[in-house]
Amino acid sequence: MRISYRDVKAEILNRIRSNTWPLGTNLPGEIELAKEFGCARATMNRAMRDLVDDGILERKRKAGTKVKQSPVRQAQFSISIVREEVEQAGSVYSYSLIERELIPAPAWLRERIKVAKDAPILHLKCMHYSGKNPYQFEDRWINLDVVPAAREFDFEDVGPNEWLIQQIPFSTGELVFSATNAPESIARFLKAPVDTALFSVERTTWLEDKSVTYAQLYFARDHKMTTYI
């Protein structure tokens, strides 16, 4: 019976699972293994390549192939446009501005983003909806030194998230995930009881050494953010 590369993969995985080949084990060479498994070398090669692609095995130039240890993976994260998030979920997006004010940056914000003490900063509060349901409450600060055009923009019809992404690039972003018991001022807009656990993301972006914007986003109750690694 001809042994397929799928059989070979399954047997390699069996040996890893059963601890015959614990994590970090250096595997025998391809030729030797093909002999042991009774398969063609090309079959062994295909199976091992597949397992390298899957992140199970790892190839070192001189050291041969080994079973990979404590994997660190990349997750795709975008500074996403909330409109697209909602629309991709098959729902109708809408937006409304709650408040827009030009004020001197408060001290806690000046510790977080670099702005001059008396420089006015643009503060916006807005709501994003998915169909008729609240989707996200956005509390946004924009550094007018870096984004002077925001001073003239009214944000009545287009939200700061969408506007900024089309307006200005960023070089570094920080994302902070946490949970917050909804205060009354936010619960009201998200139509949730006070103290409901809300999933929250703080986003700070920089353009080189200058802070562009800081936003705290509160998602409606039961929101889940999924990513794959």
Add this chain to the structure above:
Amino acid sequence: MRISYRDVKAEILNRIRSNTWPLGTNLPGEIELAKEFGCARATMNRAMRDLVDDGILERKRKAGTKVKQSPVRQAQFSISIVREEVEQAGSVYSYSLIERELIPAPAWLRERIKVAKDAPILHLKCMHYSGKNPYQFEDRWINLDVVPAAREFDFEDVGPNEWLIQQIPFSTGELVFSATNAPESIARFLKAPVDTALFSVERTTWLEDKSVTYAQLYFARDHKMTTYI
């Protein structure tokens, strides 16, 4: 006066910020720009390379250089070992097992991870501490078909997170972030009032087409998870 590549970078960023060069703009060629800026071509090249590395500009083989549009970034996410998280924060890690049971997988779990209807699954509840403070409550399910060695392991001294990472590789992982109002059964271990908003991560991992494990992790109140993009 000799123009430095830093001056050139600053001027390019100015033009982007002021919308002279909006996102997506194709820039003139390097030679032409160097002439306009009155700098050496090598200086312009260095400035542009830097801005490409920073994710502000983007080079297309034939189309030249343009101002990058709606950036999607990679964030590093590991299936981290909770011990290392705590120790890296400069604290002393400790662990305790709350409960260990071998039971048939409940229906909701069978919808999430592929296990046979009457196959026993290992269910563990444990606590992780940072110094004297609760750090994380772990509710863990292990597929014994894939990880048979877990059946014999008592998990009294080593937690499933640490043990699994040393034991078995995975090919895909799903991470789901959300917020939960702490139920009494968890609040008690995290020393938080009932209904405190807890940041929670659900982690499911697969080895090829088999589910390895599903865990729901509840972090102590006010926990923040930070990542950079």
